[in-house]
Amino acid sequence: MIDSDGFRPNVGIILANSLGQVLWAKRIGQDAWQFPQGGIQDDESPEEAMFRELFEEVGLSASDVEIVGVTRGWLRYRLPKRMIRRNSHPVCVGQKQKWYLLRMLSADQAVSIDHSHSPEFDGWRWVSYWYPLGQVVSFKREVYRKAMKELSPKLARAVARCQAG
Template structure:
């Protein structure tokens, strides 16, 4: 669904573990890493889209997670001009995203990047909470900063955290196995 301004409705998913780390996934066959995300289909609510994308992208089901927070508003980013497909109608110039913060309640072994048969990711790992802000592609960085700031207190179990402005502290990722 693309709105009148050219932004595609989309959901973003931040999955955290009990240590306050977040799931960071590598795009299939690429070197870019990001949070799971995906489009909202016609007639689908953002929450319905989130559960569908959660399974399609990381193999988790509703019973494997608990919703901790939802973003207050839609957050937008523009695609770089080289990624805008001018020949498609309507033209999509970016994404508007409703974000969800989820707590993994099921076993980590339930994460299955190939569950849908069409994997979007080929590797994943747990990283420190602020690590993604510096590592995501530049055009998504401001949205990541905003949503992580919004979710900070909830994600870190009420611990105070300074809103991200510059370089995040720590953050050597912990490697996880690939799904093949």
Template structure:
């Protein structure tokens, strides 16, 4: 499913632990590291896609995380032509992503890279939030930088300045 400009809707996930370190997954049989991400299926909201991808790639369920924030708008990156299937080259340009910042409220042992039949990662680690992005494939680096910069405001504020969250009737927390 592509938009009019040739971008595939997608979600990206920045998962932080209690020390504000972020989850990085190593792509299977590659030397590149990345955040969990994946396409939005037809009829699926970005939030629904985020939870599905979180489980498929990292094995975590909604009860293991707290949503701290998301990007306001789509962030886009172009995929180099040589990476695009020949039959898609005339229509496919790249990905447009909504990025989510999550806090792990479960345990590290809740992470399972084999939760789905098609694992994306063969290793994972916690890194500093502001780690160098050289291990990210070059055409995604700018989007990673934009997402991390925009989402940082949800993670790096003094706890006393955070508004309390109150549960609503349907179980969704609000500010």
């Protein structure tokens, strides 16, 4: 489903551990890293899509995480011209995303990037919260900055709660 402006609805997932580090995943067969993300199907709410993508991409279910926050509105990015498929209709010029900040409740071993029949990632690691901003592909950088800035106070509170016991 692409909106009238050419943007595909999508969810982005920032998965944090109890130390406030975030899961950073390597795209399969590429030297490109990103947060898990994926499209919203016609019959799904953004939250339903987020849980489906979380399971498909990193093997986690709703019981493995706690929703700490979600961005208030849609954050948009445009695809570079070379990536736009002009022969598809409707033409998708970019993505509009709702971002979810999740806290991992399960052990690291619960993460499984190779359980689906078409995995998106072939590696992952925990990194400091702001590290992805300097590493993500340039056309996604501003959306990452906006989402992370909006959600960072919620993560700080969640980490403080974890450390308080």
